[in-house]
Amino acid sequence: MSLFSASAWAGSAATSSPYATQAAIDVLKRGGNALDAACAASFAINVAQPYYEGIGGGGFALIHPKKGSDAYFDFREEAPKSTTPDLFAAPGLDKLTGGISVGIPGHVAGCGKLEALYGKLPWSEVLRPAIQYAKDGIQISANFESDETDEWERISPFPMTKEVFGGSLGKGLKKGETLKQPVLAATLEKLSKAGAKAFYTGPFAKAWWEEARAQGVRFEYSELQNYKVIQRAIAKFKFHSLDFETVSFPSAAALILGGTLQYIDHYRSKRVSSGPMEAHSPERYIVTLEAFNYFQAQRSQGVEFSQFLANKSALHSAFDQIDGQVLARLTKMKQASNSPTSSLPSSVPTMPSPPARSHTAHISVVDNDGMAVALTSSVNDIFGSGITLPGFGFILNDTMADFDSEPSSPNAPAPGHRPRSNMSPTLAYDAHHRLVAVAGAAGGAMIPVAVTQFFDNLLSFGMDPKSALAEPRVEWDSPRIRVEKSIAPAALQGFRDAGYDIEVVDSSWARAQTVTRVDAHSPWVPTFDARYDGLALSEK
Numbered sequence: 001m002s003l004f005s006a007s008a009w010a011g012s013a014a015t016s017s018p019y020a021t022q023a024a025i026d027v028l029k030r031g032g033n034a035l036d037a038a039c040a041a042s043f044a045i046n047v048a049q050p051y052y053e054g055i056g057g058g059g060f061a062l063i064h065p066k067k068g069s070d071a072y073f074d075f076r077e078e079a080p081k082s083t084t085p086d087l088f089a090a091p092g093l094d095k096l097t098g099g100i101s102v103g104i105p106g107h108v109a110g111c112g113k114l115e116a117l118y119g120k121l122p123w124s125e126v127l128r129p130a131i132q133y134a135k136d137g138i139q140i141s142a143n144f145e146s147d148e149t150d151e152w153e154r155i156s157p158f159p160m161t162k163e164v165f166g167g168s169l170g171k172g173l174k175k176g177e178t179l180k181q182p183v184l185a186a187t188l189e190k191l192s193k194a195g196a197k198a199f200y201t202g203p204f205a206k207a208w209w210e211e212a213r214a215q216g217v218r219f220e221y222s223e224l225q226n227y228k229v230i231q232r233a234i235a236k237f238k239f240h241s242l243d244f245e246t247v248s249f250p251s252a253a254a255l256i257l258g259g260t261l262q263y264i265d266h267y268r269s270k271r272v273s274s275g276p277m278e279a280h281s282p283e284r285y286i287v288t289l290e291a292f293n294y295f296q297a298q299r300s301q302g303v304e305f306s307q308f309l310a311n312k313s314a315l316h317s318a319f320d321q322i323d324g325q326v327l328a329r330l331t332k333m334k335q336a337s338n339s340p341t342s343s344l345p346s347s348v349p350t351m352p353s354p355p356a357r358s359h360t361a362h363i364s365v366v367d368n369d370g371m372a373v374a375l376t377s378s379v380n381d382i383f384g385s386g387i388t389l390p391g392f393g394f395i396l397n398d399t400m401a402d403f404d405s406e407p408s409s410p411n412a413p414a415p416g417h418r419p420r421s422n423m424s425p426t427l428a429y430d431a432h433h434r435l436v437a438v439a440g441a442a443g444g445a446m447i448p449v450a451v452t453q454f455f456d457n458l459l460s461f462g463m464d465p466k467s468a469l470a471e472p473r474v475e476w477d478s479p480r481i482r483v484e485k486s487i488a489p490a491a492l493q494g495f496r497d498a499g500y501d502i503e504v505v506d507s508s509w510a511r512a513q514t515v516t517r518v519d520a521h522s523p524w525v526p527t528f529d530a531r532y533d534g535l536a537l538s539e540k
Helices: 018-029 034-048 107-118 123-136 142-155 159-165 182-194 203-214 221-225 253-270 282-300 305-310 312-338 444-460 465-470 489-497
Strands: 012-015 058-064 071-075 230-232 234-239 242-247 361-366 372-378 426-429 435-442 474-477 480-484 502-505 511-516 525-528 535-538
Touching (some): 012 018, 012 034, 012 525, 018 034, 018 123, 034 123, 034 182, 034 361, 034 372, 058 107, 058 242, 058 426, 071 107, 123 182, 142 159, 182 203, 234 253, 234 305, 242 253, 253 282, 253 305, 253 444, 282 312, 282 444, 282 474, 282 489, 361 511, 372 435, 426 444, 444 465, 444 474, 444 511, 465 511, 465 525
Parallel strands (some): 480 502
Antiparallel strands (some): 012 361, 058 372, 071 230, 242 426, 361 372, 361 435, 426 435, 435 511, 474 480
16 A cells, blocks of 8 residues: 555645635545645635735745655745835835735746646646636635725725725625625636736736736836746755755745754753753743744844855854843843742733734645645735736735835845745655655744744644644744733743733734644644634545
8 A cells, every 4th residue: 555545645735714725625636636736725715815815926835746856936926127225215105005015926827837847637627616716706704804804994995906895885895795706707717728828928918917007016018928936945954853844035934944943952952951841831932932033133134044054153153142042031030030029910911913914825735645735825915915906806916015115125125036035835754754744824924933833832842733733822023022812821921020022912813734744654634723714624
């Protein structure tokens, strides 16, 4: 019996949308592979959660094929040639909304390239579930309503956006309403017949580009025609006994995720004589927080993870600096806890979960032949630029806003550049290079936080995947830390004693989607983040 035989190792998928997960499983059942399923799910999210990702956006994919080497593909949005470093330097400029924020979309090119290289099913079959959802309609969830309500004032001035997403009262869709998108369905049908290239060149491409220009989009038709998917080097690192792969530039996943997980290993190896660290101890979270803070600062300075890999002394120096910050926090915490004057209250008022700035969708899929895909894509902020394209029905990204406003920044806007990202599609392997985990998350700057804490919970503390995702999150959102209210009271008090400025919230807005297994002889376990809508299914 094959190691990946369908009878025991059924194909599995996890996404933030029940519609998308069902699309992925249906494609697997029709004979498609993990790549077909991931792209089908991605197009389905364009219909079911169009405010998160879609054909007007872009992203990254990490592929573990049935045969051959793993590969990382960058189909991130690209800046127009007219872009200058001071694009967002004007005081008070809204960099999130309208044509100035739109980069050249890469989503269709990305799935088109991946299907050509790895797909089994015809292109039309991959798009079929999304087309059907757009025609038949999807039911609005409470989370859909909430996310749209948060953005309504910003996006409702765009006529097509208000028309499509206005609902029965024209003031935004409400839970329980059905959203049908016939214009988007027609667009997807045209693409399903003409192929992915039709989005970038030819009559269809010219037509949507002309409408986009009328909406203030700045890239030229020739730039759309010349957009390319880029295959880049995979970043590799170790954590516990597993070998990890994730994406490198223009994502900071390798730096923040890889750096933080390696630091956790470093720190725990140093304190081994003190005994194991407890999962809910303040120390456990402080170690992670200070590593995040360090590597996020490196990211803002334009440092790449490859620089640490090429120079081990630089990595050791980084660890020494983080050690110092951790020790300072722990010392302060110990002093405060021993002080008779320490009378801070042990609880902090809980705030509503903050609006999710710069969101995304992640898809994790494996099939029963051994192929796996971690695909993360986005239109950047919720509802992207706010522009729903008249006559075409899809939302345009605001990914240009991921460039920094400061012209001297390493991430300043520049022609043809792709802005920094936090998207973190990730694969993990055992010592025999057998795949045991496919993971990633949505949530802007909090993406590496969610993926790191998931793997730390899973591997350091032996949690099952569901518990590893559900475990309370602590996020560094400078200048404060954001703590989920379900955190242990002792940990919360420890953070206060350590000198952190704390914001307690109902829920983190980072959401991870994973497919894992205990070892290469165990079945896959798909798991979705219960903080949001989602579904995790296996083929059988």
